[in-house]
Amino acid sequence: MTESDPTSARESESPTAASSTRSDTDRTQPADSSRPQSSPSSPSSSVPTPVHVHVNRNQPETLTAETTALETNDSFVLELHGHAAPAHVHCRLDDTLARVATLDSPNYYIEADSVTPIPISVSADSLQEPIRGNLEILTGYGSESVSITVTISPTPPDVDIDESLSSSPRADTGDANASTTADRSSIARLRAELGLEPATFAVLALGALALILAMTTAASIGGPVATFGVGVVVVGVIVALFLLVT
Secondary structure (H helix, E strand, O other): OOOOOHHHHHHHHHHHHHHHHHHHHHHHOOOOOOOOOOOOOOOOOOOOOOEEEEEOOOOOOOEEEOOOEEEEOOOEEEEEEEOOOOEEEEEEEOHHHHOOEEEOOOEEEEOOOOEEEEEEEEOOOOOOOOEEEEEEEEEOOOOEEEEEEEEEOOOOOOOOOOHHHHOOHHHHHHHHHHHHHHHHHHHHHHHHHHOOOHHHHHHHHHHHHHHHHHHHHHHHHOOHHHHHHHHHHHHHHHHHHHHHHO
16 A cells, blocks of 8 residues: 655645635635714715615614714715615605705605715805704604705805906016116217216206296396396306306
8 A cells, every 4th residue: 555645745735724714814804894983074064974774773763973064065966775674764844944955856765785876956046154954864753863964055156357467467567667778778878979978968957947947037036136046056067067068
């Protein structure tokens, strides 16, 4: 009789044992079924967090809401999560909430182990201030119910942007600098054509101002003294120009 090789026997059994070990590990690995709890949504959210309500999760004809408050200015979704057994669920809005919100249908049949989304349309354009109402979910012919407090805020108004505010300050600064540069260029050309220095321009300006003041004074006072004063000013201006030119 041929003896079996213990090493071969261990090698033949090894894959089966490894497979069995992996299967046991997979069966004992817990499934990650956690989901973050819903929180009241901000009115600025474009897509509010759905409102989650569990149907028959622990026992028949029970409802469990993950949140009891919602704040929004837009349409949102109520998600009904079926669990152990199917159920008939009735949804309704109170009079305050019904002013701006609507349901496609009040009655729903929730299958076991399924999720039924229920869209709730909201139109807050006509609101001037926030309103608060209740969304009620019932099952078991009204024997079990949960209520969600819903706050609807007015839709933010559109803001018109003045196009003049969008112009770049740098562009305005550039225009001012260009204008100043053009003025300086004109003065430089005039000085080059006349052959005069900046000091000469200054003396001419002061002389013209002195002449205007002297003539105004002479016209007001009159007499030979005033006329003599004007003559002195004219002579002074001429002498100053002569000294600058030479």
